[in-house]
Amino acid sequence: MKIDKDTVDKIAHLARLEVTDTEREELMGDMGKILDxxxxxxxxxxxxxxxLVYMTDTVNNFREDVLKQEITHEExxxxxxxxxxxxxxVAKVIG
Incomplete structure (x- = not known):
């Protein structure tokens, strides 16, 4: 599929990017390769x-949520x- 300058400009605008003419030409080629x-x-x-939902068969083994008092309130x-x-x-962050 062929990407034209208008399409690159529109995508750059949506992505809030400024592209030069040289970059625009490179992007047209790269985007064309991706679509191909x-x-x-x-x-x-x-x-x-x-x-597929997951790429592997690995199962996530969750540990029990155990309350531990690592340091005291005073510490x-x-x-x-x-x-x-x-x-x-802390400093006030909401006026």
Whole structure:
């Protein structure tokens, strides 16, 4: 498939990119190659082939969510530059 300058300009505009004339020519070639490859993939007979959700058969083994007290409340607050008795103090971010 042939990509023209208008198509490259429209895609560049949507992607908020500024392209020079040289880059536009390179992009036209690259995008044409990508679409040609996609056209070749469309020629492959996939009847009877189940769609893949994952590329491997690996199963994710989740661990149990176990509550552990790694440091105490006081130890956590002792590392904070600003804190009161119970909470970290941070700069106000919402007016």
């Amino acid at each position: 490859f996609m056209a070749k993939l469309n020629e492959v007979d996939t009847t009877g082939v189940e769609p 956590a607050l002792s590392n904070a530059p600003k804190h009161d008795a119970d909470y970290f103090k």
